[in-house]
Amino acid sequence: MSVGLTITRTIAAPPERVFAAWTRPEDFSVWFGGNAVDVPTESVLMDVRVDGRWTAVMHVPDGSEIYWHGRYTEVDPPRRLAFTMDDDPASDTLEPVVVTFAPAAGGTEMRLTQPRDDLTNEQLAQTLLGYNSFFDTMEILLAGRD
Structure with a gap:
């Protein structure tokens, strides 16, 4: 894997709950996109198993929509989740995003690794900002919940 970030x-929150935030449409739709975009729960479809597919639609502030899709390559609750992720309906990214979940002081250490694929340095920087915004929203969603 060519690591991009x-x-x-x-x-x-405990690992089981953080893992669930990635695999339950009602949670994923809240944090995916952060506060800047709307992801309707009904647009999120998740078949959380190896080779299962997922989709989500982001409604961005400029009025456009981004159609995300991918497939799960590893599902090991609550330790590891790997999935492909693409916003081009005509393509299928091969290298997965990998998220690991480990018990840590104060909750769960969540580590996301995304391949570089064909992203420019500027796109990688924007992706990093985006994920950090998403995870800020996830922290609020999971605050005080078990």
């Missing part, structure tokens, strides 16, 4: 966060 790695983000590590400690989330104040």
Whole structure:
């Protein structure tokens, strides 16, 4: 895997709950996109098993929509989740995004590693900002929940 970026966060919730935030449409639709975009729960479809597919639609502030899709390549609750992720309906990314979940002081250490694929340095920087915004929203969603 050509590593593009790695983000590590400690989330104040147990690994099972943080893993669920990635695999339950009602949670994923809240944090995916952060506060800047709307992801309707009904647009999120998740068949959380190896080779299962997922989709989500982002409604961005300029009025456009981004159609995300991919497939799960590893599902090991609550330790590891790997999935492909693409916003081009005509393509299928091969290298997965990998998220690991480990018990840590104060909750769960969540580590996301995303391949570089064909992203420019500027796109990688924007992706990093985006994920950090998403994870800020996830922290609020999971605060005080078990």
